[in-house]
Amino acid sequence: xDLADQLRxxxxxxxxxxxxxxxxxxxxxxxxxxxxxxxxHQTIESLEEGLRNNDxxxxxxxxxxxxxxxxxxxxxxxxxxxSADIPALIALAKRNGVPICGKDFKTGEKxxxxxxxxxxxxxEFIAYTQxxxxxxxxxxxxxxxxxxxxxxxxxxxMRHYDYTVNITWVxxxxxxxxxxxxxxxxxxxxxxxxxxxxxxKYMHPKYQRRIFFPTLWSEQELKDWGTNV
Numbered sequence: 001x002d003l004a005d006q007l008r009x010x011x012x013x014x015x016x017x018x019x020x021x022x023x024x025x026x027x028x029x030x031x032x033x034x035x036x037x038x039x040x041h042q043t044i045e046s047l048e049e050g051l052r053n054n055d056x057x058x059x060x061x062x063x064x065x066x067x068x069x070x071x072x073x074x075x076x077x078x079x080x081x082x083s084a085d086i087p088a089l090i091a092l093a094k095r096n097g098v099p100i101c102g103k104d105f106k107t108g109e110k111x112x113x114x115x116x117x118x119x120x121x122x123x124e125f126i127a128y129t130q131x132x133x134x135x136x137x138x139x140x141x142x143x144x145x146x147x148x149x150x151x152x153x154x155x156x157x158m159r160h161y162d163y164t165v166n167i168t169w170v171x172x173x174x175x176x177x178x179x180x181x182x183x184x185x186x187x188x189x190x191x192x193x194x195x196x197x198x199x200x201k202y203m204h205p206k207y208q209r210r211i212f213f214p215t216l217w218s219e220q221e222l223k224d225w226g227t228n229v
Contacts, residue, residue, distance in 0.1 A: 001051040003207065007067035025068040026076045027061050027083055034081065034125060035059055041086035044095070054209065065089050065100070074099040080118070138213050155216055162212045170205040171229050177203060205229065 015023055038057050040050035050058050051066065061077065065084040068075040069092050077083035077100075084093070084100045093100045133139060141149065141158065148154065178200075202208070206226030214222060 004051055004063050004067050007064060008071050011071045011073060024074045026078055027064060028078050029061055032059050032061055032081050037082060037086055041088050044088050044092050047088035069093050069096055069098045072098055076101045158213050159216050166210045167205045167226055167229060174203050
């Protein structure tokens, strides 16, 4: 929910700073991972509970859609994702009187190219992701006997891997962006990247919150993820 609240604040600030009477949001993030509709997407209440719990079935496009609808901003999805096309967000849009539209900017329907792509690859992609959910490192770890799951050496190694990939590596990219985009001097300045993105905010690991092994970290460590870098 923190990310959604931050986005809502960004929307309000943008509107005020640019003296806009009204706004519209268009989602074009076609590289977002495909997610099947599930229980968390069914009602406004389940979606908001999922946002509070950082549910992995709520991708970035849904968070943006939620923030836009809550701020009364019409939302258009132009990418092959579920995005706002779930019962919870449709109900929220109806409740708040906010227009939303679907896959094709003109018709609200999927294009022939997208339908053909889905027809050929969708089942294969879904099957691959479902299989990967059973063979990835965290899944294998959870299959180990309890005594191995509690092995301090193994836990230390997995925590190191998690931190290295999702904080250290991300921060190296963040620092490179700081060097090349702002000349290494981004102190308090709002310097936009190509496309106008607020890279200083959304590139940081404390906002990305990508965590491979969440059960190996304490509640406080998860809360502080990416903050002490």
